[in-house]
Each structure stands twice: as C-alpha cells, then as structure tokens.
Amino acid sequence: MKIKDSVILVTGASSGLGLETSLVLAAHGAKLVIAARGAAALERAAASLREFTEAVAVPADVSDDAEGIVAAGIARFGRIDALVNNASELGPSPMPRLDALRWQDFERILRVNALAPLHLSQLVLPAMRARGQGVIMNISSDAGVNAYPGWGGYGASKAALEHVSRTLAAELDGSGVRVLCVDPGDMNTTMHQLAEPGVDLSALPRARDVAPAIVALLADDAAHGRFQAQELVAHAAR
Numbered sequence: 146m147k148i149k150d151s152v153i154l155v156t157g158a159s160s161g162l163g164l165e166t167s168l169v170l171a172a173h174g175a176k177l178v179i180a181a182r183g184a185a186a187l188e189r190a191a192a193s194l195r196e197f198t199e200a201v202a203v204p205a206d207v208s209d210d211a212e213g214i215v216a217a218g219i220a221r222f223g224r225i226d227a228l229v230n231n232a233s234e235l236g237p238s239p240m241p242r243l244d245a246l247r248w249q250d251f252e253r254i255l256r257v258n259a260l261a262p263l264h265l266s267q268l269v270l271p272a273m274r275a276r277g278q279g280v281i282m283n284i285s286s287d288a289g290v291n292a293y294p295g296w297g298g299y300g301a302s303k304a305a306l307e308h309v310s311r312t313l314a315a316e317l318d319g320s321g322v323r324v325l326c327v328d329p330g331d332m333n334t335t336m337h338q339l340a341e342p343g344v345d346l347s348a349l350p351r352a353r354d355v356a357p358a359i360v361a362l363l364a365d366d367a368a369h370g371r372f373q374a375q376e377l378v379a380h381a382a383r
C-alpha cells in the first residue's frame with residue numbers, strides 16, 4: 146500500500162511501539178487515527194504527529210469503544226485503509242503464575258488483546274472488502290507461541306490473537322485485504338518494564354528502532370502472514 150495519504154488507525158499510539166510507528170507513518174504522509182486510554186498522553190502524541198500530517202486522537206479503551214474509535218476516524222477521513230492492533234494489556238505486575246492469576250484479570254487481558262482487535266477488524270473489514278484493499282496488522286509476541294512461566298495470561302491472549310490472524314487471513318484470501326501478525330521482539334518499553342520490574346532493559350532495542358520495520362511491512366503488498374522478530378528485521382533490510 147502507498148503510505149502517503151493512506152488513513153491508518155493505530156491503537157495504543159500514546160507510547161512505545163504504537164507512538165513510534167505512528168511517527169514514522171506521519172513522516173511518510175499517512176493520515177492517522179490514534180487511540181489510547183490516557184487522554185493527555187494521547188493528545189501529546191497527536192500534537193507531535195500534526196507537525197507532519199493530519200491526525201485525530203480518540204481517547205478510548207479498545208475493549209469498551211471500538212465503534213467510537215472507528216466512527217471518529219471515518220467521520221474525519223471517510224475511510225480506514227489500515228488497522229494496526231497494537232494496544233495491549235499485560236495483566237498484573239509482577240505477573241503471577243497461572244495458578245494465581247485471577248480469572249477476572251485473565252478475562253480483562255483476553256478482552257483487550259484478542260477480542261478488541263477482532264472487534265475493530267470486524268468494523269473496518271466490510272469497507273476494505275468492498276474496496277478490495279486494506280491491511281489488518283496484529284501486534285503479537287513470542288509469548289503467544291512459547292510458554293514462559295508468569296506470562297500465561299498474556300501469552301494465551303496473544304495465542305488467541307495469532308489464531309484470529311491466521312483464520313482471518315484464510316477467510317480474506319483473494320479479497321485484496323492483507324492480514325499481518327507481527328512479533329516485534331523484546332523492546333525497552335513501559336510494558337516490558339512492568340513485565341520485568343527492576344530488570345535493566347537498556348540493552349534492548351527501543352520502539353523507535355523497530356517502528357520503521359513495522360511500516361515497511363505495512364507498505365509491502367507482497368507481505369502476508371506471520372513475521373517473527375528476526376524476519377521483521379530481515380524484511381526491513383531487503
């Protein structure tokens with residue numbers, strides 16, 4: 146897809162990977178619809194995007210108001226060309242083992258990380274199908290594939306997101322709509338710091354190091370399916 150003048154909805158765009166990806170997209174001339182819960186940080190993000198492009202900020206929880214987020218984007222720009230499901234819930238920090246994870250916390254993690262991305266996808270897909278083009282990108286994690294003690298709730302939600310992505314991709318085959326599922330790899334972000342409190346993460350890549358590779362995948366009409374962190378780097382280096 147041509148990034149310039151495309152309308153791209155990025156959830157969780159007030160910090161970390163969502164913010165840095167939005168900044169790269171804005172620098173390439175995309176129009177942005179951004180969402181996160183904290184209104185002040187989201188408005189700061191929108192202000193930095195508006196130095197390059199048009200951006201609408203929707204302070205909302207993806208698990209509560211998917212309709213409102215999509216409607217605000219459509220009202221402003223008339224369409225959504227790509228959806229980046231990046232917002233994510235880690236659950237309690239420090240992360241409990243599964244035998245101590247409250248079911249209410251697990252339900253919340255599933256709602257934010259698996260249900261909301263599908264709900265947002267359902268809201269943008271009919272128009273993408275009708276136009277015969279569009280991109281759904283779901284940001285996953287290696288915890289959705291591998292079993293790490295303490296990461297079970299978050300990991301199960303990402304595993305669900307992975308299967309949603311695979312199934313959507315099969316259902317949309319031939320429609321012109323691409324589905325991407327991306328493990329960005331370990332990054333030094335707020336979420337990772339909450340996952341590993343007290344651990345020095347300064348040697349990890351920053352979100353701004355990873356964001357250009359995310360944008361390269363969005364732009365590449367030949368890119369389909371799942372990309373793990375090493376493949377993301379290899380794709381960007383091509």
Ligand SMILES: NC(=O)c1ccc[n+]([C@@H]2O[C@H](COP(=O)([O-])OP(=O)(O)OC[C@H]3O[C@@H](n4cnc5c(N)ncnc54)[C@H](OP(=O)(O)O)[C@@H]3O)[C@@H](O)[C@H]2O)c1
Pocket residue numbers: 156157158159160161162163180181182183184186205206207208230231232233234257284285286287328329330331332333334335336337352
């Ligand atoms: N960091 C890593 O090492 C790593 C590794 C693998 C995968 N990932 C994935 O990469 C993505 C980005 O993570 P990150 O590390 O950049 O996280 P981050 O810096 O903590 O940013 C998370 C963003 O999501 C928003 N958010 C969280 N819950 C939300 C909700 N219910 N509704 C709307 N917005 C919400 C946050 O803002 P508010 O709190 O204001 O809502 C914030 O803008 C996530 O999908 C994560 O699972 C990260």
